[in-house]
Amino acid sequence: MDVQRLELLRELADRGSVTAVALATHRTPSAVSQQLKVLEREAGLPLTQRKGRGLVLTDAGRALARSATDVAVSLAKATALWDEFRNQASGEVSLVTFPTAGQMLLPGVIKALGPDLVLNCADEDPELSDFPAFTAEYDIVLAHSMSGQLSWAGRGLKVVPLMTEPLDVGLPVGHPLAERAWVGPSDLIGETWIGVTDGYPFERILHAIEQEAGARLEMSQRFADLALIESFVIAGLGIALVPRYTSGGGQPGRLVLKPLRGIESERQIVALMRPDRAERLAVRTVVDALQAEAARVQQSHAAPHHGTAK
Amino acid sequence: MDVQRLELLRELADRGSVTAVALATHRTPSAVSQQLKVLEREAGLPLTQRKGRGLVLTDAGRALARSATDVAVSLAKATALWDEFRNQASGEVSLVTFPTAGQMLLPGVIKALGPDLVLNCADEDPELSDFPAFTAEYDIVLAHSMSGQLSWAGRGLKVVPLMTEPLDVGLPVGHPLAERAWVGPSDLIGETWIGVTDGYPFERILHAIEQEAGARLEMSQRFADLALIESFVIAGLGIALVPRYTSGGGQPGRLVLKPLRGIESERQIVALMRPDRAERLAVRTVVDALQAEAARVQQSHAAPHHGTAK
DNA sequence: ATGAACTCTTTAGACTTGCTACATGGACGT
DNA sequence: ACGTCCATGTAGCAAGTCTAAAGAGTTCAT
Known part of the structure; x- marks a missing residue:
């Protein structure tokens, strides 16, 4: 019935707790709780269910929350329309x-x-x-x-x-592979690698290289920060996979990038x-x-x- | 912003006057006027415009009203969804x-x-x-x-x-054409017709018959009510175009229907x-x-x- | 086990909002 | 010019929604 209440239900679906919804919508948890109660009474069936000290949606509640998204979308379209009219x-x-x-x-x-x-x-x-x-x-x-x-x-x-964005192989200046136009998986075994933290998507490509070349890569370090990885590469401590457009920002000319062929690397x-x-x-x-x-x-x-x- | 107000604007687009909207939504015209004013202030541009003693929508107003329909639709879908859940x-x-x-x-x-x-x-x-x-x-x-x-x-x-629904030619029992399996436009000239009130869609078919047969139909009476027309036909005062499924309800067997060929009649x-x-x-x-x-x-x-x- | 921390809920009161009722101001038709 | 019709202001009231503070249940640590 009321859109504000539906919106609250949707926020609850997104955020998972009444207090989070209250915080996000600049209200007290009490207000949220009350409005949800009203909505539930209007609906005539339970939309939420206590679980531990928290609150979870029932199937009906989730379904309603989903349709509340459609309402929010069409409403947002309406306000966008008149924004276009105005300024x-x-x-x-x-x-x-x-x-x-x-x-x-x-x-x-x-x-x-x-x-x-x-x-x-x-x-x-x-x-x-x-x-x-x-x-x-x-x-x-x-x-x-x-x-x-x-x-x-x-x-x-x-x-x-x-x-x-392509992911290239980053090499220090003077590295044997630095003269090549490109490198392939087999060129990369035997090198010392600076890797990324576990779970990074780059990881998938490193595995692909291993599989393609038929050997394991030697991983000396694991970092999350790209600049840190690059500084290690520049210092000659290993080579690494780096995104082409965002690498070398700080120290141009001291890092060499080579496209990786034979593997989709982007x-x-x-x-x-x-x-x-x-x-x-x-x-x-x-x-x-x-x-x-x-x-x-x-x-x-x-x-x-x-x-x-x- | 507010759905209720948008709804009011849409009603105004449909009904054309503040009082009509007020009547339809069980409110006083004053309340409608106030809400529209708020909406206009929120929008930041004029949505309505005085014309004579009435009120018409501006282009922006019409556009907003149209998008208000989308909002109403998605909202109706939401309530329908939970109606399905409940009972x-x-x-x-x-x-x-x-x-x-x-x-x-x-x-x-x-x-x-x-x-x-x-x-x-x-x-x-x-x-x-x-x-x-x-x-x-x-x-x-x-x-x-x-x-x-x-x-x-x-x-x-x-x-x-x-x-x-096909539109057939209605004849009295004993009419010369009543023995035929169907009739064509040329069979119908020279007959006395019981017509419909000007503007009825049937009229278009009568014109088509005239055009096809190359002669004018003689129209003796014009009525709006079907039962009245049928009673005239049964009394032998003329023939008429009648919808197949709804004719003869009162007096079965006394009215003969013949399909009309050569013209799309439905x-x-x-x-x-x-x-x-x-x-x-x-x-x-x-x-x-x-x-x-x-x-x-x-x-x-x-x-x-x-x-x-x- | 007991208490501290957390979450949702309840209650009571203040505030905000949208309504009605009535009055006002134009526009149309006679 | 008058009455009518329509939209719009103003004041007050009724309903709804919020905050604040207390309560009830669950989890976790000591």
Whole structure:
């Protein structure tokens, strides 16, 4: 019946606790609890169920929450429509990203946006946290996945692809392989590797190399931060897999990138959003800017010469 | 922003005046005016405009009203969903029909519906009034159109076809043509006709007969009521075009029907609804029953023999 | 076992909101 | 010019929704 209440139910489905919903909607838990109770009375059947000290949705509750999404979407479309009538997009948009994508895209995007649109950015480590879950908190979530591996299918989230970034092999200047135009899996066995933290998507490619070459790679270190990995490579302590567009930012000319052949080695960078938020005009504007900037970055690297990076 | 207000704007688009909206929504005109004013202030641009002593929507207002329909639809889907969870369809559904369709379909439909679902019916003369406009007042509007002539395309209404009913030539017993298996346009010139009121869709077929036969039909009387026309035909005062399934109800055996060949002679009977109302579970149930009953009627007539009618 | 921490709920009271009732101001038709 | 019709202001009231504070149940640690 009432949209506000339905919205509350949907938030509960997303966030999983009354207090979280209250916090997110700037209300007291009491208010949320009361409204949910009213909704349940109107519905005439139990929508929630106590479990331990928390609260979970029943099947009926989940179904209702899902249809509440449709309501939120059409409502967001309506407000977007009249935003189009009035002025250009304005308001605030929040965004989380993993570090490398932010470094690559955000400065250009923020410059491209008008002064009426405030973009609040934050960064999070992509593997320590459940990125799709951030869509509850942020309007836009920048995430990456390996090609083909659509880890966030379903879930009811809107996924907008921004770019696919090749993952190259990073070598120190003077390394034997540095003279080659490209490298293959068999060239890489016997090298000392600087790896990524367990669970990183890069890991999948390293495994593919091992499988292709028929030997194990020697992994000396494991880091999460890209700049740290690069500094080890530059110091000659090993070689590593690095994203082409975002590497070498700090120390150009001291890191050599070689494309990897024989293995599909790239990552997809996408924007994740809750479907209703994706409809907001301001959000759509930011996503458009992200796509444009991603295309610009990709094109500037597609151009010939240009040394190793940048 | 607020759904109730959007709904009000949509009602205004449908009904055209603040007082009409107030009447329909059980409010005072003052309340409607205030809410529209709030909506306009939120939107930041004029949605309505005074015209004479009335009020009309601006372009922006119309656009918003249209998107308000989407909101209403998704909201109706949500409530329908939980109606499905809870019990079978219940509540009240209102319906208008033109007389012959009502006589043909409604008794069977009402018997088929459970006791929890109350169907309130009314009848209106199909030509004196704008039938699509009734969708503002009634949940379901039973209307007819000649085949191919989709008079209610666009408008944003949901159209559900129920049946196509042939229009036959009605003759008195003992008429020379009564022995024939069927009649063609050329057989019908020279006869005295009992016509329908100007503007009735039947009129189009009469014109088609004239065009095909190359002569004018002699029209002695013009009536709106079918039973009245039939009594004239039975009295031998002329022949007339009558819908096959609904004729002869009162006096079986005294009216002979002959199919008309050489001209497409049928009318489409459809249900018209506002899209949001079409989503209500109770409404959908009634529409399903209408379709089933229509199929039943059509089938019972498709069966051979059976004399003239019934 | 007992208490501390956490989560949801209940209750009572304040605040906000949308309504009715009545009055006002134009626009149309006679 | 008058009455009618329609939309809109103003004041007050009724309903709904929130906060605040206390209560009840569960989990975890000591």
